[in-house]
Amino acid sequence: MVKSMSLLVVTALASPLASSADAWPQVQFIDCSEFVGVAPVPLASAVARGRRARVGWRRSG
Amino acid sequence: MAQIGLIIRSPDGTALDPNTSINNYTLTYATNSAPLAALLRSAGVPAELDVGLAIESTAAGSGQEFYAAVSPEVNGTPDWFLHGSVKTPGFNTSFLANWWRLNGQRETKMATTIDHIAFDFSSAVSFTTARSSVVGGLIGGNRIGMFPVSFRGAFPNATMVTTVSP
Numbered sequence: 001m002v003k004s005m006s007l008l009v010v011t012a013l014a015s016p017l018a019s020s021a022d023a024w025p026q027v028q029f030i031d032c033s034e035f036v037g038v039a040p041v042p043l044a045s046a047v048a049r050g051r052r053a054r055v056g057w058r059r060s061g
Numbered sequence: 062m063a064q065i066g067l068i069i070r071s072p073d074g075t076a077l078d079p080n081t082s083i084n085n086y087t088l089t090y091a092t093n094s095a096p097l098a099a100l101l102r103s104a105g106v107p108a109e110l111d112v113g114l115a116i117e118s119t120a121a122g123s124g125q126e127f128y129a130a131v132s133p134e135v136n137g138t139p140d141w142f143l144h145g146s147v148k149t150p151g152f153n154t155s156f157l158a159n160w161w162r163l164n165g166q167r168e169t170k171m172a173t174t175i176d177h178i179a180f181d182f183s184s185a186v187s188f189t190t191a192r193s194s195v196v197g198g199l200i201g202g203n204r205i206g207m208f209p210v211s212f213r214g215a216f217p218n219a220t221m222v223t224t225v226s227p
Contacts, residue, residue, distance in 0.1 A: 037208030
């Protein structure tokens with residue numbers, strides 16, 4: 001039986017400069033290198049974690 | 062900066078080409094820029110400051126050692142690590158990365174446009190985090206031995222625009 005899957009994305013971005021707060025809501029990144037990794041995770045678990053994250057944010061916000 | 066999310070369908074009909082764009086729901090976000098963390102938090106993104114955030118690789122060439130250590134100052138935000146080997150990117154394209162976050166009825170979108178980016182697809186990198194963390198629960202343990210799909214990217218500049226609606 002194939003379980004429903006979602007995809008986890010992990011990103012690490014190195015950049016020597018982010019633009020000043022004056023430019024907000026725009027942010028400039030220069031001379032960047034990044035790694036992006038993608039791995040499958042069970043969809044049911046992902047949905048449950050997402051719900052908990054949203055609830056947690058509302059409580060703390 | 063370093064972030065973790067889940068790939069989602071585009072909520073607003075942008076970034077639809079899977080070869081040149083992506084939409085992700087933000088689970089964690091860390092940066093060593095205090096102003097950026099503060100601005101993103103004001104926009105509803107759970108961005109945390111990580112003064113010691115380290116992302117390093119050895120000089121250009123094949124089999125470069127790659128390392129990332131993410132350990133935000135705030136308790137409850139998971140620490141995580143990447144380690145492995147990467148190569149110098151050489152496949153040129155453009156890319157649009159949308160990262161989303163829902164905060165009650167407020168929807169935050171961080172859209173990063175990259176006009177010129179080089180990719181390599183042959184990295185061999187492992188991921189490690191706490192088994193008890195949000196991400197550990199997702200992966201069912203504390204380690205991904207090697208990502209089945211990965212991208213090593215390099216680009217001269219990019220612009221991220223953050224919008225909140227409604």
